[in-house]
Amino acid sequence: MEDVAxxxxxxxxxxxDWRSGVAREVTRLLGDRVDxxxxxxxxxxxxxxxxxxxRSGRRPYVTLDVLHRESVDDVLAAQGADDVPAELRxxxxxxxxxxDPWPDVxxxxxxxxxxxxxxxxxxxxxxxxxxLARRSGLPWDAxxxxxxxxxxKPDAEVYDSAPRLLGLEPAQVLMVAAHxxxxxxxxxxxxxxxxxxxxxxxxxxxxxxxTDPAADLTVTSFGELADRLGAT
Amino acid sequence: MEDVAxxxxxxxxxxxDWRSGVAREVTRLLGDRVDxxxxxxxxxxxxxxxxxxxRSGRRPYVTLDVLHRESVDDVLAAQGADDVPAELRxxxxxxxxxxDPWPDVxxxxxxxxxxxxxxxxxxxxxxxxxxLARRSGLPWDAxxxxxxxxxxKPDAEVYDSAPRLLGLEPAQVLMVAAHxxxxxxxxxxxxxxxxxxxxxxxxxxxxxxxTDPAADLTVTSFGELADRLGAT
Numbered sequence: 322m323e324d325v326a327x328x329x330x331x332x333x334x335x336x337x338d339w340r341s342g343v344a345r346e347v348t349r350l351l352g353d354r355v356d357x358x359x360x361x362x363x364x365x366x367x368x369x370x371x372x373x374x375x376r377s378g379r380r381p382y383v384t385l386d387v388l389h390r391e392s393v394d395d396v397l398a399a400q401g402a403d404d405v406p407a408e409l410r411x412x413x414x415x416x417x418x419x420x421d422p423w424p425d426v427x428x429x430x431x432x433x434x435x436x437x438x439x440x441x442x443x444x445x446x447x448x449x450x451x452x453l454a455r456r457s458g459l460p461w462d463a464x465x466x467x468x469x470x471x472x473x474k475p476d477a478e479v480y481d482s483a484p485r486l487l488g489l490e491p492a493q494v495l496m497v498a499a500h501x502x503x504x505x506x507x508x509x510x511x512x513x514x515x516x517x518x519x520x521x522x523x524x525x526x527x528x529x530x531x532t533d534p535a536a537d538l539t540v541t542s543f544g545e546l547a548d549r550l551g552a553t
Numbered sequence: 554m555e556d557v558a559x560x561x562x563x564x565x566x567x568x569x570d571w572r573s574g575v576a577r578e579v580t581r582l583l584g585d586r587v588d589x590x591x592x593x594x595x596x597x598x599x600x601x602x603x604x605x606x607x608r609s610g611r612r613p614y615v616t617l618d619v620l621h622r623e624s625v626d627d628v629l630a631a632q633g634a635d636d637v638p639a640e641l642r643x644x645x646x647x648x649x650x651x652x653d654p655w656p657d658v659x660x661x662x663x664x665x666x667x668x669x670x671x672x673x674x675x676x677x678x679x680x681x682x683x684x685l686a687r688r689s690g691l692p693w694d695a696x697x698x699x700x701x702x703x704x705x706k707p708d709a710e711v712y713d714s715a716p717r718l719l720g721l722e723p724a725q726v727l728m729v730a731a732h733x734x735x736x737x738x739x740x741x742x743x744x745x746x747x748x749x750x751x752x753x754x755x756x757x758x759x760x761x762x763x764t765d766p767a768a769d770l771t772v773t774s775f776g777e778l779a780d781r782l783g784a785t
Binding site for chain 1: 618681687696720721
């Protein structure tokens with residue numbers, strides 16, 4: 322791993338706790354009209370199918386905010402909340418801009434930043450990533466990811482863009498994610514990979530594997546990642 | 554200006570002192586074989602013509618590093634330094650990644666960062682901007698600019714990309730530059746504009762106008778910009 326010069330990160334689930342954050346914002350905006358955790362889970366479950374429309378080429382690239390604005394209508398309808406006005410639906414979409422990182426993230430990234438270029442490589446758009454970073458002090462050097470290339474992960478274009486835009490070889494870029502499928506797609510494009518075990522991501526609904534044997538590294542926190550990479 | 558939520562910056566001349574920095578690196582790498590300031594001026598003079606090949610569509614987008622690598626051959630030849638090896642020419646290109654900001658820049662950006670989203674909107678590529686920012690602690694929230702859209706300023710695509718990627722209206726984005734032509738092109742796309750008077754940019758070879766009457770603001774430093782925008 323000595324050649325690694327940059328770390329790129331999946332964000333939803335890996336950097337931020339989307340489930341608690343979305344549920345908190347849903348409660349703030351809708352009160353007890355809906356089951357906030359079920360709302361978060363249902364919304365997230367519509368995430369991949371909505372991107373499939375873009376991945377398949379059936380529709381041109383639109384940001385995740387646009388997809389979230391469309392899918393929130395279905396989530397609201399599923400909980401019998403059809404009368405929520407449009408302005409409030411727009412505000413709900415911004416729940417995904419107001420998520421908090423896991424507790425180990427900011428201290429770990431600060432250590433890693435001294436040695437490595439750091440950037441998100443997420444399906445969330447640039448404005449969303451900027452909002453998350455400013456909210457919590459995530460020390461990104463650049464914002465990479467889906468919107469910059471007009472493709473969603475796991476399309477190759479997203480992974481290829483990281484070394485290209487950072488002026489590096491693919492093997493000099495380490496992809497960090499809590500999802501083995503994301504890492505498998507990154508490896509296909511020549512990136513190094515680090516798996517982060519985030520058992521709390523789904524609130525106990527799913528149990529992620531404890532390790533990813535195909536990854537270069539498995540860790541349980543960004544602090545351990547900094548330790549393993551020799552960041553002081 | 555109350556609606557402004559993001560500031561985007563020209564970099565060469567506005568944020569960093571390219572002439573002193575390039576001359577310093579040329580001296581470090583070539584010693585007294587060449588006139589370092591004349592080298593910097595000659596290289597910079599080839600900047601706009603080299604981008605014209607891309608702007609006109611005669612060649613596909615390549616990064617400024619590629620253009621600098623090509624033009625450095627001509628600059629070396631003009632000073633009778635034809636025998637400089639290729640590896641050293643590659644290293645010379647990185648002079649543009651090692652430029653220092655004007656003294657007012659970092660304190661001014663720190664104040665502005667508390668209130669505004671900040672990003673470079675430069676013809677330099679992403680890796681170059683990341684290198685400049687890490688070198689000096691420029692507190693960018695994202696790296697925007699030519700490489701992200703595959704066009705060079707003053708193409709409209711570059712200016713349009715700033716509000717689009719930041720999720721803002723054009724009038725919510727303030728373009729900051731030391732060159733009136735850059736600001737004129739930004740205004741054409743609906744951005745607000747602030748002119749920074751940088752009389753030292755060319756080392757006295759050219760005298761930039763003291764003010765830009767067409768801009769929303771004229772300032773002489775990033776500190777004055779923070780003052781005028783009410784940043785504490």
